[in-house]
Structures are given as structure tokens and as C-alpha cells.
Amino acid sequence: MTAIWVAVLVASVGCYLLKLAGVSLPPSILERDDVQRVATLLPVAMLAGLVAVELFDGGGSLGLDLRLLAGVAAGVVALLLRQSFLVVIIVAAVTTALLRAVT
Amino acid sequence: MGHDSRSAIRRDAAGIAAYAAAFGASFGAVSVASGLSVWQTMVLSLMMFSGASQFALVGVIGSGGAGLAAVPTALLLGVRNAFYGVPLTRILARRDLTGPRRLVTAQLVxxxxxxxxxxxxxxxEQRYAFWVTGLLLFVLWNSGTLVGAVAGSSIGDPATLGLDAMVPAAFLALLWPRLRTAEGRWVAAGGALVATALIPLVPAGVPVLAAAPIAVVAGLLPRRGREAAR
Structure with a gap:
């Protein structure tokens, strides 16, 4: 088996086991009040972190693509105008694509 | 759950799956260009099924990293899926989390x-959204990967179409209802700030993980409202 196959299989199984571990916590832990409160806030903190990384990660250093940022900002405007999810993501993509086309 | 909310969830999931198909095609093309076979590329999309980890793995291999050297980065980016299991365990039904069904549920986290x-x-609605999004995304991510892996470099860059802006915009839009409370806004701002500050300092994958303690601290803090009610 080649080195690439080993890497593909080891990393795939490892990533799967991480997912499995997350959904395998015993109910006795999950039913605790403090765990429930943390569980509610966990995706808020982590997904906000993910958005930040997608906006500001220039490959291991801080970097900013203003056209990307402008697109996401346009999406936020659509959110503030109470537009639907699909409208929000399409506005973001179209804005960024247009800015990339003209700059 | 009304018919309207179900169809709204399906519509949103279809939107996510559509751009995931484009990124899947991009992944397939990048993976084959990095020296992986079509089979290896498909095993990644089917078994790893986690975009960030997959792109990181083929990125390290493509830049000349010896096979196993690519594994830690992929795993580090996969750790956040373990964290997601905690809130999802509350949302999903008992039957989603027991027996063989749990093995399928896990793959979609x-x-x-x-x-x-x-x-x-x-x-x-939360449970329905998990399953519809997970299954649709799995099918389209893998279909996209196959197309990209076979078609190779003739697949265009999704960035030209601005699809890379769709990703943060989509997560922001989904997060939006959780920002109605002051607590949600503080936790989100804290998570974003910590992750941003760490980008230049730590390996890929860690900034998002480092946002998690913000939720732990905020969740364990005594609530002012509750204190006042006593």
C-alpha cells in the first residue's frame, strides 16, 4: 500500500472517530444543567470563530480579501433587511463575483 | 412542525448543498492535481466527509509532504466535529444516537x-434540518468530488463566482437567530475575536477550537437574571 493510501485511510478513520466520539457522550453528563447551557453556546462561539477564520485567514497569517469581505457585508445588509437565507448567500456571492470581475 | 417550515428547511439545505457541490468539484480537481488517484479522492469525500480536513490533507500531500505528515493537520481540523456532537446530542432523537443509526449520524456531524x-x-425543526442538510450535502459533495476528480483542471475556481463568500455568509445567516440575545452576541463576538487573534499564532484548526472555551466560560457564569430572581 502506498504512503498516500495510508494517509488517506488513517486520516479518514481518525476524522470519523472524532465525529463518533462527539455523539457518544453518556446521558448522565449531557443532562447536567451546566453542560446543557455550555452546549447551547458552543456552536455560537465556534461558528462565529469559523466565520472569522474564513474572513481573515490568509493562509496561516492574517489576511483580508476586501472583495470577499464586501460580499459578506452585503449579505449582512440582506440579513438586516430580513431577507431569506438563499437571498443572503446569493447577494454575498454575486457582490464578490462582480467586484472580482471589475478589479 | 408545519409544512412551511419543512419546505423552508429543504430550500435552505438545497442552497448549501448546491455550493457544496461546486466546492466538492473543486476539491476533486485539487486532489487529483495533488497526486491522489480518483479512488483515493473518493474515499476521502465518502469516509472523511469534512471539507476543511480534506483540503488540508491533499494540500500537504500536494506540497510534497510525505504521506503520514498530512494526517495531523487533517485530524486537528476534524476535532471541532467532536465538539459539535455535544449540542447535536441534545437536538437529535434517542434513536438517532443508538445502535447502528449512531454510526450514520456521526458521519453527518x-x-x-x-x-x-x-x-x-x-x-x-432542528432535527429535521440536521438530517436533510446532512443527507443532501453528502450526496452532492460526493457527486461534485467525482465530477471534479474526473474532469480535473477544466473545473473552474469557485472563487470566480464568489462562492467563497457564500460560506461565511451562510454561517452568519444561520447564526443570526442566536444573536438575538445579548449573551449570544457576546459569545459570538468573543469566539470571533479569539479565533482571529490566534490565526497567525497556531496551526490551522486550532483557532476555531479556541473559541470553544468562550462558550464554556459564558455557560458556567452565574446568570444575573437568575441571581436577581432568587
């Missing part, structure tokens, strides 16, 4: 399914 689920207010 990723950024998108978590965001779609926690973006809804009611438990049945």
Missing part, C-alpha cells in the same frame, strides 16, 4: 449540519 440545526428554534 460537520459545520453545515450543526449550523443548520442550531439555526432553528424548535427541536423537531
Amino acid at each position: 460537520i459545520d453545515e449540519t450543526t449550523a443548520m440545526a442550531v439555526g432553528r428554534d424548535e427541536r423537531p
Whole structure:
């Protein structure tokens, strides 16, 4: 088996086991009040972190693509105008694509 | 759960799956260009099924990294899926988490399914959003990967179409209802700030993980409202 196959299989199984571990916590832990409160806030903190990384990660250093940022900002405007999810993501993509086309 | 909310969830999931198909095609093309075979590329999309980890793995291999050297980066980016399991365990039904069904549920625990689920207010809608998004995304991500892996470099860059702006915009939109409370806004701002500050300092994958303690601290802090009620 080649080195690439080993890497593909080891990393795939490892990533799967991480997912499995997350959904395998015993109910006795999950039913605790403090765990429930943390569980509610966990995706808020982590997904906000993910958005930040997608906006500001220039490959291991801080970097900013203003056209990307402008697109996401346009999406936020659509959110503030109470537009639907699909409208929000399409506005973001179209804005960024247009800015990339003209700059 | 009304018919309207179900169809709204399906529509949103279809939107996410559509751009995931484009990124899947991009992944397939990048993977084959990095020296992986079509089979290896498909095993990644089917078994790893986690975009960030997959792109990182083929990136290291493509830049000349010896096979196993690519593994830690992929795993580090996969750790956040373990964290997502905690809120999802509350949302999913007992039968989703027991027996063989749990093995399928686990595979679908990723950024998108978590965001779609926690973006809804009611438990049945959250669970429905997890499953619809997960299954649709799995099919389209893998179909896209196959097309990209076979077609290779003739697949265009999704960035030209601005699809890379769709990703943060989608997560923000799904997070939006959770920002109605002051606590949600503080936790989100804290998570974003910590992750941004760490980008230049730590390996890929760690900034998002480092946002998690913000939720732990905020969740364990005594509530002012509750204190006042005593």
C-alpha cells in the first residue's frame, strides 16, 4: 500500500472517530444543567470563530480579501433587511463575483 | 412542525448543498492535481466527509509532504466535529444516537449540519434540518468530488463566482437567530475575536477550537437574571 493510501485511510478513520466520539457522550453528563447551557453556546462561539477564520485567514497569517469581505457585508445588509437565507448567500456571492470581475 | 417550515428547511439545505457541490468539484480537481488517484479522492469525500480536513490533507500531500505528515493537520481540523456532537446530542432523537443509526449520524456531524440545526428554534425543526442538510450535502459533495476528480483542471475556481463568500455568509445567516440575545452576541463576538487573534499564532484548526472555551466560560457564569430572581 502506498504512503498516500495510508494517509488517506488513517486520516479518514481518525476524522470519523472524532465525529463518533462527539455523539457518544453518556446521558448522565449531557443532562447536567451546566453542560446543557455550555452546549447551547458552543456552536455560537465556534461558528462565529469559523466565520472569522474564513474572513481573515490568509493562509496561516492574517489576511483580508476586501472583495470577499464586501460580499459578506452585503449579505449582512440582506440579513438586516430580513431577507431569506438563499437571498443572503446569493447577494454575498454575486457582490464578490462582480467586484472580482471589475478589479 | 408545519409544512412551511419543512419546505423552508429543504430550500435552505438545497442552497448549501448546491455550493457544496461546486466546492466538492473543486476539491476533486485539487486532489487529483495533488497526486491522489480518483479512488483515493473518493474515499476521502465518502469516509472523511469534512471539507476543511480534506483540503488540508491533499494540500500537504500536494506540497510534497510525505504521506503520514498530512494526517495531523487533517485530524486537528476534524476535532471541532467532536465538539459539535455535544449540542447535536441534545437536538437529535434517542434513536438517532443508538445502535447502528449512531454510526450514520456521526458521519453527518460537520459545520453545515450543526449550523443548520442550531439555526432553528424548535427541536423537531432542528432535527429535521440536521438530517436533510446532512443527507443532501453528502450526496452532492460526493457527486461534485467525482465530477471534479474526473474532469480535473477544466473545473473552474469557485472563487470566480464568489462562492467563497457564500460560506461565511451562510454561517452568519444561520447564526443570526442566536444573536438575538445579548449573551449570544457576546459569545459570538468573543469566539470571533479569539479565533482571529490566534490565526497567525497556531496551526490551522486550532483557532476555531479556541473559541470553544468562550462558550464554556459564558455557560458556567452565574446568570444575573437568575441571581436577581432568587
